[in-house]
Amino acid sequence: MWQIVEVRRAPEGEAAHLAATRATPSDLARMRQALAAIDAAVAVGGDGAEEDLAFHRSIAESTGNTVMVSTVRYLGEVLGERP
Numbered sequence: 001m002w003q004i005v006e007v008r009r010a011p012e013g014e015a016a017h018l019a020a021t022r023a024t025p026s027d028l029a030r031m032r033q034a035l036a037a038i039d040a041a042v043a044v045g046g047d048g049a050e051e052d053l054a055f056h057r058s059i060a061e062s063t064g065n066t067v068m069v070s071t072v073r074y075l076g077e078v079l080g081e082r083p
Contacts, residue, residue, distance in 0.1 A: 004079045011071050012056055019062035027062035034058040053079070 019027070034055040041048040053076040060072035 004075065008056075008072075008075050008079070011068065011075070012059070015056075015060045015063050015065075015068050015072060018065065018068070019059045022064050023062040027058070031055065031058045031062065 019031075023031070034051065034057075037051040038048040038055060041051045056072055057069070057076065060069045063069070
């Protein structure tokens, strides 16, 4: 699992950078909602893993770069395959 985390760092860091400069008000609202969903999942005893992946997808979507979105989604799918 750590190998996937290491690989995710580069595109997710770039996605965050691009989203910081390109996000629209509706993108920001979607990211805030996704972040709140993590807190809500953890508050009821969940691990928030699915919500965390959704949060990272929302950041990628805010870049406006479809290749970035596909890459982050793919890495999330690989991470979801962990034993």
